[in-house]
Amino acid sequence: MTEPHTSPSDVSTPAHATPRDSAIEMNQLVLPTHANALGTVFGGQIMAWIDICAALAAMRHARTQCVTASMDALDFIVPIQVGDVVNLRAMVNYVGRTSLEVGVRVEAGDPIAGSRHHAASAYLTFVALGPDKRPTAVPPLRLGTPEERLRSEEAHARREQRLALAAARRALHLSHHLREPQPAGHGVSSSAAPKD
Numbered sequence: 247m248t249e250p251h252t253s254p255s256d257v258s259t260p261a262h263a264t265p266r267d268s269a270i271e272m273n274q275l276v277l278p279t280h281a282n283a284l285g286t287v288f289g290g291q292i293m294a295w296i297d298i299c300a301a302l303a304a305m306r307h308a309r310t311q312c313v314t315a316s317m318d319a320l321d322f323i324v325p326i327q328v329g330d331v332v333n334l335r336a337m338v339n340y341v342g343r344t345s346l347e348v349g350v351r352v353e354a355g356d357p358i359a360g361s362r363h364h365a366a367s368a369y370l371t372f373v374a375l376g377p378d379k380r381p382t383a384v385p386p387l388r389l390g391t392p393e394e395r396l397r398s399e400e401a402h403a404r405r406e407q408r409l410a411l412a413a414a415r416r417a418l419h420l421s422h423h424l425r426e427p428q429p430a431g432h433g434v435s436s437s438a439a440p441k442d
C-alpha cells in the first residue's frame with residue numbers, strides 16, 4: 247500500500263521546532279584510514295563528516311529528505327592527528343521556503359590528554375525534497391532565545407550574499423560559454439576565427 251503523502255507542514259511538532267530540537271552532535275575517532283601521509287586527517291574526510299552531521303540536523307527539522315545545495319568557504323584551523331576525536335555539532339540557523347542553513351562547529355583533540363581545539367566551522371545550505379524529488383516547503387523555525395534570533399539574522403545576511411554570488415558565478419559561466427571558440431559550422435566564419 248502506498249503511504250499517503252504528508253508534507254512537512256502537516257507534521258505537528260516541527261512547526262514549533264527550535265534550532266535546539268534538531269541539533270546534532272557526532273563524535274568520530276580518527277583512524278589511519280582517514281589520514282594522509284603526514285598522519286593528519288584528509289580535508290575531504292572532515293568535509294564528509296560535516297556534510298553528514300549537517301544533513302542530519304536539516305532532515306531532523308524538515309522531516310523529509312534534504313540534499314546539500316552548497317557549502318560556504320571552509321578553513322581548516324589546526325591539523326587533526328590519528329587518534330584524535332573529532333566532535334561535530336550542527337544546528338539549523340535559518341529556514342527559507344524550501345532551504346535551510348545549517349552551521350557546523352568542528353572541534354578536535356586528544357581524548358587521553360583531554361585537549362580540545364576549534365578545528366573548523368562551516369555553513370551549509372540544504373534543500374528539502376518532496377516525494378517527487380522537487381523542492382518542498384520546510385516548517386518554520388521557532389527562535390526562542392536572543393542568540394537564536396541573532397544566528398538567524400546573520401544566516402539571512404549570508405543567504406543574500408550566497409545567492410548573489412551564485413547568480414554572479416552563473417552569469418560569468420554563461421559569458422565564458424558564449425566566448426568559447428565554436429567548432430566549424432557553428433556560426434563563426436573562418437575569417438573571424440583566431441589566426442594562431
Ligand SMILES: CC(C)(COP(=O)(O)OP(=O)(O)OC[C@H]1O[C@@H](n2cnc3c(N)ncnc32)[C@H](O)[C@@H]1OP(=O)(O)O)[C@@H](O)C(=O)NCCC(=O)NCCS
Nearest residue numbers: 313314315316341342343344345346371373381408409412
Ligand atoms: C539543490 C537543488 C534541489 C535546487 O534545485 P532548484 O531547481 O535550483 O530549486 P529552486 O530554484 O526552487 O531553489 C530551491 C531553494 O534552494 C535555494 N538554492 C538553490 N541553489 C542554491 C545554492 N547554490 N546555494 C544556496 N541555496 C540555493 C534557493 O534559494 C531556494 O531556497 P528557498 O526556497 O528557501 O528560497 C538542485 O540544484 C539539486 O538537486 N542539486 C544537486 C543536489 C545534490 O545532489 N547534492 C549532493 C551533493 S553532490
